[in-house]
Amino acid sequence: MSNNEKRHNDPDRAQLRRQQVLDAAATCFKRSGFHGASMSEISKAAGMSAGHIYNYFDSKDAIIAAFVEQNVERVSAILRDLAQRADPLKEMVDDAEGSVSEHVESDRIALQLEIWAEASRNPAIAAVVRDADLRSRSDFRNLLKAARARHQLDASDDVVDGLMEAVIALFHGLHVRAIHNPGAPLPAVVASVRNALRAMLFS
Amino acid sequence: MSNNEKRHNDPDRAQLRRQQVLDAAATCFKRSGFHGASMSEISKAAGMSAGHIYNYFDSKDAIIAAFVEQNVERVSAILRDLAQRADPLKEMVDDAEGSVSEHVESDRIALQLEIWAEASRNPAIAAVVRDADLRSRSDFRNLLKAARARHQLDASDDVVDGLMEAVIALFHGLHVRAIHNPGAPLPAVVASVRNALRAMLFS
Amino acid sequence: MSNNEKRHNDPDRAQLRRQQVLDAAATCFKRSGFHGASMSEISKAAGMSAGHIYNYFDSKDAIIAAFVEQNVERVSAILRDLAQRADPLKEMVDDAEGSVSEHVESDRIALQLEIWAEASRNPAIAAVVRDADLRSRSDFRNLLKAARARHQLDASDDVVDGLMEAVIALFHGLHVRAIHNPGAPLPAVVASVRNALRAMLFS
Amino acid sequence: MSNNEKRHNDPDRAQLRRQQVLDAAATCFKRSGFHGASMSEISKAAGMSAGHIYNYFDSKDAIIAAFVEQNVERVSAILRDLAQRADPLKEMVDDAEGSVSEHVESDRIALQLEIWAEASRNPAIAAVVRDADLRSRSDFRNLLKAARARHQLDASDDVVDGLMEAVIALFHGLHVRAIHNPGAPLPAVVASVRNALRAMLFS
DNA sequence: CATGAATGAGGATTCATTCAT
DNA sequence: GATGAATGAATCCTCATTCAT
Secondary structure, eight states, X not given: OOSOOOOXXXXXXXXXXXXXXXXXXXXXXXXXXXXXXOHHHHHHHHTSOHHXXXXXXXXXXXXXXXXXXXXXXXXXXXXXXXXXXXXXXXXXXXXXXXXXXXXXXXXXXXXXXXXXXXXXXXXXXXXXXXXXXXXXXXXXXXXXXXXXXXXXXXXXXXXXXXXXXHHHHHHHHHHHHHHHOTTOOHHHHHHHHHHHHHHHHTX | XXXXXOOOSXXXXXXXXXXXXXXXXXXXXXXXXXHHSOHHHHHHHHTSOHHHHTTTOSSHHHHHHHXXXXXXXXXXXXXXXXXXXXXXXXXXXXXXXXXXXXXXXXXXXXXXXXXXXXHTXXXXXXXXXXXXXXXXXHHHHHHHHHHHHHTTOOOOHHHHHHHHHHHHHHHHHHHHHHHHOTTOOHHXXXXXXXXXXXXXXXX | OOSOOOOOSXXXXXXXXXXXXXXXXXXXXXXXXXXXXXHHHHHHHHTSOHHXXXXXXXXXXXXXXXXXXXXXXXXXXXXXXXXXXXXXXXXHHHTHHHHHHHHHHOTTHHHHXXXXXHHTTOHHHHHHHHHHHHHHHHHHHHHHHHHHHHTTXXXXXXXXXXXXXXXXXHHHHHXXXXXXXXXXXXXXXXXXXXXXXXXXXXX | OOOOOOOOSSHHHHHHXXXXXXXXXXXXXXXXXXXXXXXXXXXXXXXXXXXXXXXXXXXXXXXXXXXXXXXXXXXXHHHHHHTTSSSHHHHHHHTHHHHHHHHHHOXXXXXXXXXXXXXXXXXXXHHHHXXXXXXXXXXXXXXXXXXXXXXXXXXXXXXXXXXXXXXXXHHXXXXXXXXXXXTOOHHHHHXXXXXXXXXXXXX
């Protein structure tokens, strides 16, 4: 899990190769989980030899970590984007339907749960996950404060932080629900989520 | 993953031994995850030889399944209990603080995430988890319908089912949040959660 | 593989128990081979606990040895009986059909091959098998000498011993053929075997 | 037992390695039997790690099957060669001595019995053995038909097939006799075998 | 840069055997 | 006599990792 990316003559090519591995890892991790996916499986998917992967990553754990980092960044980006709309509060309430289906139908659910489980056990992964979460929340917090100020709502740190936790929990929880009850009536779920969002965001 | 509990002369002792194994498994699974925990590790924690465990469980997978079943039952029971109070709607809103801390501070979070991750990949575990969820929701649904009827609220199947999903998502999401941001300001989270609950339950 | 049958208070009962085990072993060995049959499997078939078997046999190897001894005795007996008919030479030629079907259709073929394979590898079993063979050949030899003398044929030791080997080889070989070519045309096989027997016995 | 030979960059080297394993297996199987020989034992004899063997064979069973295939091919080849002489009928009678010593003294007897025992219980091995036997008999049959036709003897399918069975049984039976009575008087055995062969082949 | 052959430790599981009851 | 709970060594097999080429 060391930070040292090895020296390569052609850094661009090296970066490409790293990405190849991470993309392959995505496929394999999705199919078999972090521990179920073997280096050989990943190397085949990446179109390079197992041995060569070790020129780009110190260990399998390093791949997992890099993969999680990347994934978690993507999620963060979405969260930031989503939060940079005009009137984000209204936007979030209005777009409840989109958010709910996104969280319930995504093909990344298995991966997301895998990441969370790993984070709850592997300190290195936990650090990556928490760090990304920290950054996302920072962006999200700024946005909420501005938006709530415009609506004359309490925008103190604690209030906003509590609000963020609850909102994110609601969406992450939908990921979890997807594996418990894939047949839930979506429109009704959306209605309830919208009620919750409105209540939270505008109080 | 057969249900096949082997015949034992002394069923009480056997039950005790099974429980010993499950308790040991809890410890090890918490520490190392389902796949990281070795049978030898579990056997040491259970105070019996690895070979002997196979007199009580068909395989490691069977241990995981039994363990999940037990755990999931416990969660179900809590959900049912919680749902059998006098005016459950009001009760849930009032007790938001208790529920939130319960979900954020529990030492079972790692296990819960482990179970969810496993369920998203292992069909046998998924079946156990979904079955328990089905039963919990059935109890929960009955309760919500009665309670909402008393409050003159829409108690149709779809509405209630959507409501349930959102409420459960909120709480399960709090489990997930616990590993991302252990330092969240609890009172503010509670306030937002209470807002959300009130909005959902009473609409 | 020690010779010491343990002391038992009631030797008759003990003998009965031993036989129970050997009968069970027959079933299991037939089904799974010597090494594929587990003590637990045998104990279940014998209707007694695995542990208790060790009051009658020192080890699994001792069961195999005793089993082989018994089986080999049975074969010997048949050989002796078969050899005590009036004009055994003529008898053998005439009864070629019976002998061939006996060797080709028996349900003991698997066991016989198992025994031979074990004997070729396990010196203790080899000793048992050779000893029984020695005794059978002794009876068989006496008979052949008398019969051939009556027919004015050379009855010297060497000639008779060579003859015996070839005759027995022919029949044992039929056991082997049974697993290679179960569909061989029996009548034609019988005809050839009869030709061979006549030629050998009466030369 | 899949036919699945893995892809290797250097097929020659791979073939060499496979053969190394099969040779080592021969040694170990001879010494300890198929089930008594451990993968670790084989790997030591093959001069490579146990794990590496799995780059060339899917499983221990696959090694056994490949080994049997090879062995059984060798035996088939001998049978075919032996049958392609000028006047094969006369040749077989004349060469009785060679055939007998070959079958009685070979150091492959233990292996042969092991193979037969395995075939009588393991369907995959039985298939390999039967298939090879089928091919050998086909060659042998053609030869016998031609040779007997030249001698004006009945060369109908059934007669020849029955004859083949009996002849092969006689030789295979000699393998079996070798472990029962290593001290049999060879010349006398040869004499009897010759009598039998002449009687069978020329009737 | 790239390969894949090779290692060896560690995994789950089975099973002959022992022994307290 | 009889049980079956318990052991622990051995088995087959997998896989992250290394290294000669």
